[in-house]
Amino acid sequence: MNRPIVTTGQHPDERSVELAGQVAGELGSDFVPRKKRSVRKLMKEFGRPVVVAGKERYEYHTDPDVQPLFFHPGLAAIRIKRIRDGGNDAMAEACGLRAGDSFLDCTLGLATDSTVASFIVGPGGRVTGCEADPVVAYIVSHGLETYTDSPQDVLEAMRRIDVRRVEAGEWIARCPDNSFDIVYLDPMFEEAIEESAAFAPLRSAGVHGIPDDRLFEEARRVARRRVVLKAHFKSALFDRHGFMRIERPNTKFHYGILDC
Numbered sequence: 001m002n003r004p005i006v007t008t009g010q011h012p013d014e015r016s017v018e019l020a021g022q023v024a025g026e027l028g029s030d031f032v033p034r035k036k037r038s039v040r041k042l043m044k045e046f047g048r049p050v051v052v053a054g055k056e057r058y059e060y061h062t063d064p065d066v067q068p069l070f071f072h073p074g075l076a077a078i079r080i081k082r083i084r085d086g087g088n089d090a091m092a093e094a095c096g097l098r099a100g101d102s103f104l105d106c107t108l109g110l111a112t113d114s115t116v117a118s119f120i121v122g123p124g125g126r127v128t129g130c131e132a133d134p135v136v137a138y139i140v141s142h143g144l145e146t147y148t149d150s151p152q153d154v155l156e157a158m159r160r161i162d163v164r165r166v167e168a169g170e171w172i173a174r175c176p177d178n179s180f181d182i183v184y185l186d187p188m189f190e191e192a193i194e195e196s197a198a199f200a201p202l203r204s205a206g207v208h209g210i211p212d213d214r215l216f217e218e219a220r221r222v223a224r225r226r227v228v229l230k231a232h233f234k235s236a237l238f239d240r241h242g243f244m245r246i247e248r249p250n251t252k253f254h255y256g257i258l259d260c
């Protein structure tokens with residue numbers, strides 16, 4: 001990956017400069033004073049992605065023509081409200097999630113699914129999320145710890161997620177057999193889904209490779225109850241790895257389940 005440079009917002013005070021320096025240190029990147037330059041200009045000048053470490057939020061700019069990636073709960077709060085009101089959630093149903101479960105998310109992304117899972121499994125359960133893109137993992141981890149603009153139980157669900165800045169295959173290989181009730185994979189779609197605007201920044205950042213066979217084998221070994229795959233309905237991964245597909249009329253992504 002092309003290591004980003006880290007800078008401040010347009011009008012930084014002393015604290016903002018300090019903060020951006022700290023973020024650069026934690027990311028193992030270089031701090032570059034903003035000097036009123038636009039992000040587009042910085043990207044062109046340095047030929048690298050740009051992290052803007054503001055006091056409000058951290059933004060990851062990988063493409064000058066795409067919105068930057070920053071942490072937000074996405075649909076998590078709405079999905080949790082629906083669950084609280086007795087409604088259903090397709091991911092939670094595919095996983096058969098219950099209070100007290102342990103859930104390994106191999107593709108954390110913006111942690112929307114993990115936040116919903118964390119709400120359902122509750123404080124007695126456990127959610128671990130692996131994210132292979134170190135900058136995405138850093139920004140999402142910071143957001144999960146510091147975001148405040150959601151109901152208290154959603155925030156508590158976010159705070160309980162254990163984020164691992166690592167490629168899932170590497171991490172899962174070190175997990176004992178049957179150590180998570182559910183292992184979940186939601187890799188980047190091989191096919192772009194145009195209507196999914198919320199994920200455009202992740203599509204521009206993030207890791208795009210299709211998970212290899214080894215990750216699926218390890219997922220099966222580590223899952224006590226079920227491995228769940230979310231993928232484009234045309235994805236060959238369902239058949240290749242023997243998932244039973246849950247058909248979802250009028251949606252472009254499907255869930256596949258593999259009971260252990």
Ligand SMILES: C[S@@+](CC[C@H](N)C(=O)[O-])C[C@H]1O[C@@H](n2cnc3c(N)ncnc32)[C@H](O)[C@@H]1O
Pocket residue numbers: 106107108109110111112113114130131132133136166167168169186187188189202205206207208209211
């Ligand atoms: C489609 S997004 C996941 C979205 C997520 N389910 C959510 O609710 O926000 C896929 C994410 O998984 C990451 N990823 C892809 N392959 C990975 C792997 N082998 N290990 C860890 N992370 C991976 C990508 O960088 C990206 O952030």
